[in-house]
Amino acid sequence: MGTVSIRDVATRAGVSPGTISNVLNRPERVAPATRERVLRVISELGFVRHGSASTLRAGHSRTVGLSVMDIGNPFFTDIAAGVEEAASERGYAVILGNSAGSRAKEERNLLVLAEQRVRGVLITPTDDDPARLDALRDRGIRVVLLDHPAHRPDQCSVTVNDITGGRLAVSHLLERGARRIGYLTGPGTLRQCADRGEGAARAVTAAGLDPETVLEPIEIPAMTAKYGQQAAERLLASGSLPEAIFCANDLLAVGMLRGLLQAGVRVPGDISLIGYDDIDFAAASAVSLSSVRQPTHQLGRIATELLLDECDNPDTHAHQQVVFQPELVVRESTGGRRDPADPRPEETG
Incomplete structure (x- = not known):
């Protein structure tokens, strides 16, 4: 079979060549039923438009x-x-x-x-x-x-609004009684990290406390699980764990959680932990992670x-x-319960 043209598609679909062009270039202008019929004919005939030519024209x-x-x-x-x-x-x-x-x-x-x-x-x-x-x-x-x-x-x-997100996370930790809170964050040049840190400081101030004494910034080169675990190992080696840790994203929180659990630290028994983003891993981790959800x-x-x-x-x-x-999601890592809808079943003692 030779090269299939737009006119061949139009004839088979019972529409004009202009309708075929609209389906390919402006599909929102074509009625759904017509669009589906044209796409089906395109698939049946194996039509492929000349992309480079249309690009040059447009x-x-x-x-x-x-x-x-x-x-x-x-x-x-x-x-x-x-x-x-x-x-x-x-x-x-x-x-x-x-x-x-x-x-x-x-x-x-x-x-x-x-x-x-x-x-x-x-x-x-x-x-x-x-x-x-x-x-x-x-x-x-x-x-x-x-x-x-x-x-x-x-x-x-x-x-x-990452300032609001940081405020939600740290307000939650303060309500749980934490008065020494680590803020595990990526490079300060990242707008997201800076805004979440500002929100954390506003939460502390709103509680009538001094951010300089409550918040302990922990800056790492990249916001990955690997660096989160390395940060946990450094904190453990220092011999001085904060009461809670706010991580600037969930990957950092997953790495931090892994490092703490491997060392026998109980989460949330010994330390509370909250992340940011609410990725799927947050709900499915060994201890389900509280997090700040983004849409x-x-x-x-x-x-x-x-x-x-x-x-x-x-x-x-x-x-x-x-x-x-953003929205606060409370799970086990800060003393909440596992959501029944989470993919991993709730553990029983």
């Missing part, structure tokens, strides 16, 4: 870029799932770039995305310098900040919808800075 491809800080962190994996879902519904594919917290790698990834003529970019930037993002906009590539606030009115962003999938979806609206409707698009509120 000046861009039907792709968007996603640049995250650490794809190994389930927090970003869940965000990516939301991005892909929303993009797919609009007929877009997603190109993923992992900066690993490196600005140099992030810049290389953004260059590749620009070379691929992506329609827009969703990015969790490694710092607040806007230069490289302004360079993308100068090339006609739309940009939405993801898990990072915008500091300008002509920029869309979707984030979570990760929703973050990805809303950011993508804003980006594609700006791409497809530049004249009517209204820039938005969306801020979600």
Whole structure:
């Protein structure tokens, strides 16, 4: 069989070539039943459009870029799932770039995305310098900040109030009676870490206590389970454990929990522990972890919808800075009960 054309698909599906073009490029404009019939015919005939030709005509491809800080962190994996879902519904594919917290790698990834003529970019930037993002906009590539606030009115962003999240975590530990609280955090240059630390300090102040004496910052190079366990080992070697530890993400909390349990430290009997993000591992760990929940999938979806609206409707698009509120989830690691819906059954004595 020779090359299948758009006209062949249109004839088999009983629609016009223009409808086929809309299904491929603007699927939201086509009735669902018609769209499904066309897609079924495309699959039956094995039609493949000439992507490079359409890209040259339009000046861009039907792709968007996603640049995250650490794809190994389930927090970003869940965000990516939301991005892909929303993009797919609009007929877009997603190109993923992992900066690993490196600005140099992030810049290389953004260059590749620009070379691929992506329609827009969703990015969790490694710092607040806007230069490289302004360079993308100068090339006609739309940009939405993801898990990072915008500091300008002509920029869309979707984030979570991390100051509130830090306050929720430490207020909970204070209510449990803790008066020496370790704050296990990544590099202070990361906005998320700084905001969660600020929220922790506000909680202490609101309780009428001095953050300088209650909070003990423990900064490590990267927010991974490996560094969380190493931090536990250092604390144990010091011979002076705090009464509770607030970890800036759940991976750190999982590593900290592993290190404490291996040393025979009881959680929460000897020390309380709370994480941040509420990834699946939090509920399923050996001692289920209390955490601060972020709506990760929703973050990805809303950011993508804003980006594609700006791409497809530049004249009517209204820039938005969306801020979600986090939620405290109490489990065993701070003295709560295991949620019956958690994947691991509740232990009995």
